[in-house]
Amino acid sequence: xxxxxxxxxxxxxxxxxxxxxxxxxxxxxxxxxxxxxxxxxxxxxxxxxxxxxxxxxxxxxxxxxxxxxxxxxxxxxxxxxxxxxxxxxxxxxxxxxxxxxxxxxxxxxxxxxxxxxxxxxxxxxxxxxxxxxxxxxxxxxxxxxxxxxxxxxxxxxxxxxxxxxxxxxxxxxxxxxxxxxxxxxxxxxxxxxxxxxxxxxxxxxxxxxxxxxxxxxxxxxxxxxxxxxxxxxxxxxxxxxxxxxxxxxxxxxxxxxxxxxxxxxxxxxxxxxxxxxxxxxxxxxxxxxxxxxxxxxxxxxxxxxxxxxxxxxxxxxxxxxxxxxxxxxxxxxxxxxxxxxxxxxxxxxxxxxxxxxxxxxxxxxxxxxxxxxxxxxxxxxxxxxxxxxxxxxxxxxxxxxxxxxxxxxxxxxxxxxxxxxxxxxxxxxxxxxxxxxxxxxxxxxxxxxxxxxxxxxxxxxxxxxxxxxx
Amino acid sequence: xxxxxxxxxxxxxxxxxxxxxxxxxxxxxxxxxxxxxxxxxxxxxxxxxxxxxxxxxxxxxxxxxxxxxxxxxxxxxxxxxxxxxxxxxxxxxxxxxxxxxxxxxxxxxxxxxxxxxxxxxxxxxxxxxxxxx
Numbered sequence: 001x002x003x004x005x006x007x008x009x010x011x012x013x014x015x016x017x018x019x020x021x022x023x024x025x026x027x028x029x030x031x032x033x034x035x036x037x038x039x040x041x042x043x044x045x046x047x048x049x050x051x052x053x054x055x056x057x058x059x060x061x062x063x064x065x066x067x068x069x070x071x072x073x074x075x076x077x078x079x080x081x082x083x084x085x086x087x088x089x090x091x092x093x094x095x096x097x098x099x100x101x102x103x104x105x106x107x108x109x110x111x112x113x114x115x116x117x118x119x120x121x122x123x124x125x126x127x128x129x130x131x132x133x134x135x136x137x138x139x140x141x142x143x144x145x146x147x148x149x150x151x152x153x154x155x156x157x158x159x160x161x162x163x164x165x166x167x168x169x170x171x172x173x174x175x176x177x178x179x180x181x182x183x184x185x186x187x188x189x190x191x192x193x194x195x196x197x198x199x200x201x202x203x204x205x206x207x208x209x210x211x212x213x214x215x216x217x218x219x220x221x222x223x224x225x226x227x228x229x230x231x232x233x234x235x236x237x238x239x240x241x242x243x244x245x246x247x248x249x250x251x252x253x254x255x256x257x258x259x260x261x262x263x264x265x266x267x268x269x270x271x272x273x274x275x276x277x278x279x280x281x282x283x284x285x286x287x288x289x290x291x292x293x294x295x296x297x298x299x300x301x302x303x304x305x306x307x308x309x310x311x312x313x314x315x316x317x318x319x320x321x322x323x324x325x326x327x328x329x330x331x332x333x334x335x336x337x338x339x340x341x342x343x344x345x346x347x348x349x350x351x352x353x354x355x356x357x358x359x360x361x362x363x364x365x366x367x368x369x370x371x372x373x374x375x376x377x378x379x380x381x382x383x384x385x386x387x388x389x390x391x392x393x394x395x396x397x398x399x400x401x402x403x404x405x406x407x408x409x410x411x412x413x414x415x416x417x418x419x420x421x422x423x424x425x426x427x428x429x430x431x432x433x434x435x436x437x438x439x440x441x442x443x444x445x446x447x448x449x450x451x452x453x454x455x456x457x458x459x460x461x462x463x464x465x466x467x468x469x470x
Numbered sequence: 471x472x473x474x475x476x477x478x479x480x481x482x483x484x485x486x487x488x489x490x491x492x493x494x495x496x497x498x499x500x501x502x503x504x505x506x507x508x509x510x511x512x513x514x515x516x517x518x519x520x521x522x523x524x525x526x527x528x529x530x531x532x533x534x535x536x537x538x539x540x541x542x543x544x545x546x547x548x549x550x551x552x553x554x555x556x557x558x559x560x561x562x563x564x565x566x567x568x569x570x571x572x573x574x575x576x577x578x579x580x581x582x583x584x585x586x587x588x589x590x591x592x593x594x595x596x597x598x599x600x601x602x603x
Contacts, residue, residue, distance in 0.1 A: 230558060234530055234579075237557030241580035242489045248583060249496045294496060297489045345532045 021081045028088045029075050035095065036068035042115065049108045060098050067094050213420065216433060224371060224434060225316075228338060235341050236308055239301030246294040253287050311337045315371070317364035326363040328398055328465065329353045332389055335370040339378060346384035349374065354392045360468050361445055369438040369449075373402040373461050376434065379425065380406025380459065393467070400463045401452075409451060409459050417451060478503045479594040480521070484513040484539060485528035485555070494526075497583050502590065510534030514542060522550055524593040526577075529556035529564065537563060540573050551593035555579055 039061050046057045071087045078084050099116045106112045260282055263275055314334035317326075333351060340349040370389065377387035385405040392399050409417065416422045418439040423432030442449040445465055452460035481502040485491050491506045498504060505522070507513035510533060513525070525543055529536035540552040552572065556564060557579040564576045574596065575589050 234557035237579040238487050238490055241557075242493045244580040245493045245497050245583060290496065293492065297492055300489060342530070343532075 017081055021079070021084065024081065024088075025075055025078055025084050028084055029072055031088070032068045032072040032075070032091060035091070036065055036072060039064040039068065045111075045115065049111060050106050053102075053105055057102060060102060064095065064098050067091060216420075224368070224375065227375070228371065231342050232308060232312070232338065236305055239304040242297050242301040246298050250291060250294050253291050256282060257287065308338070308341075310334075315364075315367050317362075317367065323360040323362055325358045326361055327356060327358050328361070328363075328366060328400065329356050329391055331363050331367040332370050332391060332400065335367050336374060336389055339371070339374050343378070344383045347378065347381055348386045349378065350386065350388045352388060352390040354390075356391055356393055356398055357467055359398060359465060361465070362441075365441045366445070366465075369441050369463060370400070370402075372434040372438045373463075376461075377402055377404035377406065377459070380404045382406070385458075394464075396467050397447075398465045398467060400465070401460060402463075403455070403458060403460045405458045408457065414451060414453070418449075479523040479590070480505070481590060482507065482513060482516060482522040482525045482550075484508075484510065484525065484531070484536070486531045487528070490528065498587070498590075501587065510539035510542070513539060514546070517543065517547055517550065522547075523597045524551050524553060524590055526553050526555060526590065529554050529558065529561070537567055537572070540567065544572055549597065551597050553577060553589060553593055555581060 043054075043058055043061045046054050046061070050057065068091065071091050075084060075087055078087075103109070103112055103116070260275075260278055263271070263278065311334040314330055315338055317331070332353060336349055336351045343349060374387060374389060381387060381404050387402065387404045389400065389402045391401075410424075413422075413424060418435050419432075420436040421432040422436075425432075439449050442463055442465070446468075447463060447465040449461070449463050452462050479502050481498070481504050483491060483494055483504055483506040485494075485506070486508055488508070491508070495504050495506065505516055507516055509531065513527070516522075517525070525540075527536040527539050531539075534542075536554045536556070540554060543550055543552055551574045553575050554564060554567070554573045555577045558564075564573075567573050568576050574593050577586060577589060
């Protein structure tokens with residue numbers, strides 16, 4: 001079992017290794033410093049416990065101390081995890097070898113055994129890699145003790161009991177720690193898998209959310225267009241009413257005229273007086289005036305419907321997958337015309353367009369943007385005020401600005417303007433997706449969309465579109 | 471053609487669209503006596519000047535809309551039946567107004583001559599007993 005969680009990708013592995021390197025290097029240096037202090041300190045005990053061996057022991061201790069401090073310095077700023085581990089391994093091996101050389105020669109066997117093991121236990125127990133250390137220690141102790149008893153058969157019973165007790169307790173403790181460590185590792189492993197599963201679930205949820213958002217975006221288009229169409233339906237119904245209900249009176253006038261004409265056509269001179277009377281009854285002037293009036297009203301009505309149809313045709317350009325060359329002004333004009341039809345008396349929608357070169361775009365989608373901006377402006381001014389849409393060529397970009405004289409955007413709302421579902425309109429009036437959708441559309445065209453922060457009084461939105469090289 | 475009836479019903483027609491006013495007048499001049507107003511305010515002024523048998527009101531007008539006008543008429547002249555004409559589909563507020571009796575009927579545009587004649591006739595008959603008392 002490794003301590004590494006289930007990792008994916010090179011970046012995750014590198015981050016993990018950097019984390020290990022940092023930690024293991026720090027801990028290795030603590031252990032080395034510990035050894036560098038403890039080993040020379042033991043020279044004092046050598047003098048006290050084994051004075052006859054003081055000289056050869058001092059040499060070993062000097063070598064050990066030098067090795068510790070040398071490695072301590074060498075590890076400073078070491079960037080390779082493998083080298084850190086190699087140095088630590090080497091230091092442990094050297095310490096073990098030193099003990100193996102010294103231990104069999106000493107008389108106070110148990111004191112040395114205990115003392116040496118402290119060198120491993122003390123720093124090992126302090127640090128996070130104590131399990132590895134404990135295992136290493138017990139292995140070393142077993143090896144050393146075995147060597148000592150093999151080389152020195154004349155030991156007393158007391159030494160045997162001490163060593164036996166010590167080894168047994170070391171084995172129990174290190175085994176316990178091994179189990180504890182393995183459990184901890186298993187939990188980490190489990191947790192990482194749980195995390196992975198949760199991540200996968202989260203990814204799926206995000207995917208579903210993305211789908212839902214896409215559906216909402218299209219429903220936003222429907223709701224915005226639906227609102228527009230409700231207004232237009234009313235606009236079409238008025239002229240339609242005129243057409244529908246002027247036909248009947250016209251038919252009646254025509255029927256009377258035809259009737260009179262038939263009688264006249266019969267051409268009986270005897271009936272001339274009766275015909276004249278009938279003709280006079282007709283009130284020809286009135287019929288003519290009324291018919292002309294009805295025809296004029298119908299013609300105006302037809303023109304109104306045709307104009308609406310013409311604007312609608314420009315507004316609802318099918319969303320072809322390919323961009324087409326189109327004049328942005330055309331869409332702005334049609335969209336503004338559609339919206340300007342039903343305005344309160346005090347509200348005005350004006351259009352101020354400069355000639356623009358055609359650009360590659362999705363005209364229908366851009367119209368959705370203009371529609372959104374203009375509708376927002378009209379909603380902002382309510383019964384009184386003005387909304388102005390203007391366009392101009394600024395270098396290699398087309399700039400479309402929509403300005404309204406409404407209350408403007410509150411500073412606390414500015415940061416959230418393009419956030420999906422953020423709306424200050426009443427429930428049912430806005431989905432909070434208008435600007436978010438428009439923003440995406442402008443981005444897809446490689447353009448920029450922002451609220452002009454310097455504009456005072458009302459809101460000023462600016463859309464910039466690149467004039468692509470064609 | 472003129473209706474030979476003793477009195478033609480007096481209809482107050484309110485619509486901001488002149489073409490619609492003329493169309494109604496042309497369709498019903500033989501059957502009703504029609505007074506037309508282009509706004510809610512003008513309609514209230516006409517109502518203050520004399521009795522009408524029915525008020526036919528366009529819903530969508532700038533300023534005072536059809537329902538607001540119907541409400542004002544219901545308060546000032548409760549005996550004048552109100553009919554609202556609309557180009558919008560089934561607006562919930564219109565249906566609610568019809569349900570609570572604020573308006574007698576909601577007529578969709580484009581209206582049908584014979585149907586509108588029946589609706590206005592029904593309103594006039596409703597008004598008749600009140601007018602006689």
